[in-house]
Amino acid sequence: MAKRIGEISAIYRYPVKSFGGERLEGCELEEYGLHGDRVCSFYDETKEGWNRFVTARTIPNMLSYQASYENEGVRVNGPDGKRYSWDDQLLEQIQALSRKKLSSSAMFAPNPENDELLSVDAASLLLLTDKTVKRIEAKWGKELDALRFRPNLMLKLETQEEGEQSWIGRRIRVGNAELQIDSDCERCSMITIDPGTLERDPSLLRQVHEHFQLNVGVYASTVKTGYIRDGDPVYLLDESPV
Template identity: 50%
Template sequence: MLRIGVISAINRYPVKSFAGESLDACKIDTYGLEGDRCHAFFDETKEGWDSFFTARDIPDMLSYKAKYIGDFTGSGIPRLKITSPEGRDFGWDDDLLTEMQRNSKKKMLMRSYQTQNPDLKAVDEGSILIITDTSLRLLEEIWGKQLDERRFRANIVVKAEGSGYSEKDWIGKRLSIGSAQLYVDKYCDRCSMVTLDPDTLERDGSLLRKINEEMNLNFGVYASVEKTGVIHAGDQVRLESP
């Protein structure tokens, strides 16, 4: 095993397109981070990924912060606490639906995923999204501006060491982190979500253009779970030798 870095941040997003929660530790279950993107707003007239309401169309979704209150028990999901930008607290309930419906003329519905099947969660293309600080700094140089890692909504941020930063070398290989083992499936193809500042919600399309021109829209990698376990901030990240 080749040590390629350590975990500098763990992020979980209980509600698709809402701001998430930073964790010191998290269980890696068969579907990804425990509780990640297990709630979403959707349009029943559409299918697949297009059925979800996201910050691509409703940027204000990013200003709502979601976190779990309590512990996970079996297949059960603890209750959610959602805080609006005005400081008002909501649960995953009709009051929140009424609040969010003001942002769209289309009828919004709510969905919770109580399953551990990764194909039935509100994810786009993969179970766990990983980025490195080295790639982030490289993109800053390309773009010419400072970047907030929250733009990329990664579940795991790796502080890379030595030559281990190149995510392209990870694809098709295994990563050992804490007591879990992941398989790196593919690059993450970026969309307009990254153009939104996570605090001001201002758009800057030049960032996505640079990612397209210089990185072929690839930033970060998706990984699936081969072995469940627990990860902690500061854990070593090791790449399986070829």
């Protein structure tokens, strides 16, 4: 049995970790997540493990680079109006923004601490619902750009479901794919950066800490690969099989 709870309202892919991404009409869902999602990243050569990842927490201007995944390769539009491939020229651009020695990953390089993941910190996919966004807006008192939270899937709920946190430990079906909802997503200072203007507003993180215990959205992993599309219905499945 399955219960329809809503539909996909947006699909986002971020081919380069901490760069701006692209909105998709549809995408293949692979074992590691959306095809082409976070297949590249920059590393801090002074660190080890997942702490090696260079992100917009320390270099906010990374968000001004827009990455897309085209013909099995990464292309980047820079804030200077130039178009870059995933190469040393782009590394030089980001290196100029940091005093630390940086390097860039190979395409589809495994996570330093989990070979099954790519350039993500904890899980393959991030899901966020419109209900959660509206709750945060009500507490914050300002209009909220959901891209601050860098979701892969935005879901529009159609029922009185409590929200995505209530699905942890269960499965959902989207298109012909299935996902396991694994855990909360604990938020950091990244959400204080407006992805359009790069301006910081620490008050958002304070509200998320006070009212949501820093947890916004949920991490999910692929149980069954398949193709998903914007507008696909989302079904909450009965208890996950033991």
